[in-house]
Amino acid sequence: MAPLKFEDNIKEKLEGRTIQPSQDAWEKLANQLDKNKSQKNMNTYWWLGLAASIIGVIMVTVLYQNSEIVDDKNQLVEVNEELDVPEKRNQLVEVKDVKKEEEKVDAELIDKEVKVMEEQFVKKINKDTRVVKTIKSSRSSSKAIEENNNNSITKEESNKILETPIVDKNTIDIKLAEVITKVKELENSAISVTDEEIEALLYKAQKEILIEQINSNNVSASALLQEVELELDESFKERVFEALKIGFDKLKTAVAEREN
Amino acid sequence: MKVIQFYKNEKQLIKKASNEHRDAQRQLYDKYAPKMLSVCRRYIRDVHFAEEVMLNGFLKVFMNLKQYSFQGSFEGWIRRIMINESISFLRKEKDVLFTEEVLGYTEESWNNIHTKFEVEQIQELIDSLPDGYKMVFVLYAVEGYKHSEIAKMLEISESTSKSQLFKARKVLQQKVNQQNNISNGSIEI
Numbered sequence: 001m002a003p004l005k006f007e008d009n010i011k012e013k014l015e016g017r018t019i020q021p022s023q024d025a026w027e028k029l030a031n032q033l034d035k036n037k038s039q040k041n042m043n044t045y046w047w048l049g050l051a052a053s054i055i056g057v058i059m060v061t062v063l064y065q066n067s068e069i070v071d072d073k074n075q076l077v078e079v080n081e082e083l084d085v086p087e088k089r090n091q092l093v094e095v096k097d098v099k100k101e102e103e104k105v106d107a108e109l110i111d112k113e114v115k116v117m118e119e120q121f122v123k124k125i126n127k128d129t130r131v132v133k134t135i136k137s138s139r140s141s142s143k144a145i146e147e148n149n150n151n152s153i154t155k156e157e158s159n160k161i162l163e164t165p166i167v168d169k170n171t172i173d174i175k176l177a178e179v180i181t182k183v184k185e186l187e188n189s190a191i192s193v194t195d196e197e198i199e200a201l202l203y204k205a206q207k208e209i210l211i212e213q214i215n216s217n218n219v220s221a222s223a224l225l226q227e228v229e230l231e232l233d234e235s236f237k238e239r240v241f242e243a244l245k246i247g248f249d250k251l252k253t254a255v256a257e258r259e260n
Numbered sequence: 261m262k263v264i265q266f267y268k269n270e271k272q273l274i275k276k277a278s279n280e281h282r283d284a285q286r287q288l289y290d291k292y293a294p295k296m297l298s299v300c301r302r303y304i305r306d307v308h309f310a311e312e313v314m315l316n317g318f319l320k321v322f323m324n325l326k327q328y329s330f331q332g333s334f335e336g337w338i339r340r341i342m343i344n345e346s347i348s349f350l351r352k353e354k355d356v357l358f359t360e361e362v363l364g365y366t367e368e369s370w371n372n373i374h375t376k377f378e379v380e381q382i383q384e385l386i387d388s389l390p391d392g393y394k395m396v397f398v399l400y401a402v403e404g405y406k407h408s409e410i411a412k413m414l415e416i417s418e419s420t421s422k423s424q425l426f427k428a429r430k431v432l433q434q435k436v437n438q439q440n441n442i443s444n445g446s447i448e449i
Contacts, residue, residue, distance in 0.1 A: 006436075007401040010386075013379040014402050018294035019301055021311050026289060029315050030282065033322060037280065 171209055178205060224250070274334065278325040285322055292335065293318070296342045302398050303346035305387045313349050317342040343403065347413065350391050385435050393428035400425050 182201055207226050228243035276284035296317060300310040320341055328337055377385070386394055395414060399405045400421075405413070407421040414421070 006432075009377065010382050011402050011404075013377070013382050014298070014302060017298045017301075017379050019297040019307065019310075021293050021297050021314065025293070025311060025315055026286065029289065029318055030286075032315070032319050033280075033282075033285070036319070036323060 171212055176205070270334065271330065274325065274328065274330075277322060278328075280322075288321075289318055292338055295335070296338060299339055299342045300346050301383070302386065302402060303343075303350060303395060309349070310346075313345050314342065317345040320345070339403075343399070344413070347395060350395065381439075385432055388435060389428055389431055393424055393431060396421055396424035397428035397432075 207229075211227055224243075224247040227247060228240060273284050273287055277288050293314065297307075297311060297314045300314045300317070301307060304310040304313060317338070321338055328334065386398065389397060396410055399410045399413065400407070407418045407425075410416075410421045411418045416424075
């Protein structure tokens with residue numbers, strides 16, 4: 001027989017050997033398997049609970065942030081609602097009613113302003129008429145003086161004085177009527193008219209009256225400047241030059257007339 | 261036909277066991293436990309400790325059964341788990357030393373041993389080895405691993421694995437010579 005290698009012998013013998021485990025070995029193993037199964041389930045539930053709590057925290061955070069944003073929007077926009085819901089349509093109608101009332105209030109304010117301006121013009125007119133009356137009274141009291149031509153006020157001049165207030169009063173009335181019609185036109189066009197606009201119209205009318213006075217009688221530097229200011233709304237540079245040009249022309253004509 | 265059926269049956273059994281089917285697990289245990297206990301016994305002198313290691317091994321088998329991809333034999337897969345468990349037990353319980361010294365060993369003298377031994381004698385010879393020598397010897401001579409594989413398993417160098425093997429053979433040789441001298445050197449050809 002060929003010599004068997006020692007190691008092959010060892011290998012052969014050990015490979016063929018079996019050892020029966022003890023009888024309670026399987027029970028030990030089964031118990032250990034059950035223990036690990038429950039542990040595994042516990043771990044699974046633990047991870048699921050952890051994941052659920054994390055998701056819950058994230059959701060609460062997001063909802064809280066969204067509610068803050070909604071609150072901010074509500075503060076900024078008081079009346080800004082959709083028209084789909086009928087309730088909100090009624091609210092829109094109410095808003096329109098409020099606006100109408102505001103327009104009414106504005107109209108009332110405009111009327112008041114107009115009346116105030118009328119009173120101011122009337123006061124001015126009365127002042128002028130008082131001047132006329134004093135002149136008349138002086139005329140009547142010094143009728144004799146008038147016949148002697150020693151009166152400083154000539155007939156023509158007195159007529160002029162009489163006429164000018166009448167003329168001024170007419171122009172003022174005309175301008176006032178124009179302003180009132182313009183304001184009413186604005187009212188009718190449902191555009192809210194501010195106090196500033198009314199004042200601007202009255203100021204414009206006042207300037208036009210002054211311009212007419214310049215054209216008819218005297219020339220004054222202040223009237224010229226006022227005319228310039230009137231036209232200052234447009235391009236400042238162009239209007240200034242244009243106004244100066246117009247004023248200079250008027251000055252020339254006035255001087256020419258005076259000389260005549 | 262029988263082999264194919266057996267294979268199909270074992271595959272189904274393994275799948276059931278991987279789904280924590282207790283009866284399937286019991287069948288696999290009954291089939292492989294005796295052999296696996298023998299494997300553990302090669303490394304561990306005490307059979308009770310060897311059984312404990314074997315049960316731990318089966319616990320790992322059933323917990324990781326879904327990782328078995330049906331490539332290679334199922335027995336080889338279980339065996340590898342048992343060997344790893346046995347080595348872990350030895351390294352945990354005892355301080356295993358792997359020395360580099362090679363003391364007067366020659367391969368020629370090792371191959372001149374012609375004595376036939378019974379399994380109990382062989383086991384007794386192996387049990388007499390220090391744990392370091394024993395692990396390398398059993399892995400190389402009995403399990404058939406290469407020195408490179410043994411080095412990875414035991415986390416040692418290949419040279420250490422070789423030297424451990426030589427030492428193991430030397431000790432076994434001395435033991436065998438002692439036994440032969442006692443029995444007046446009976447030789448079989």
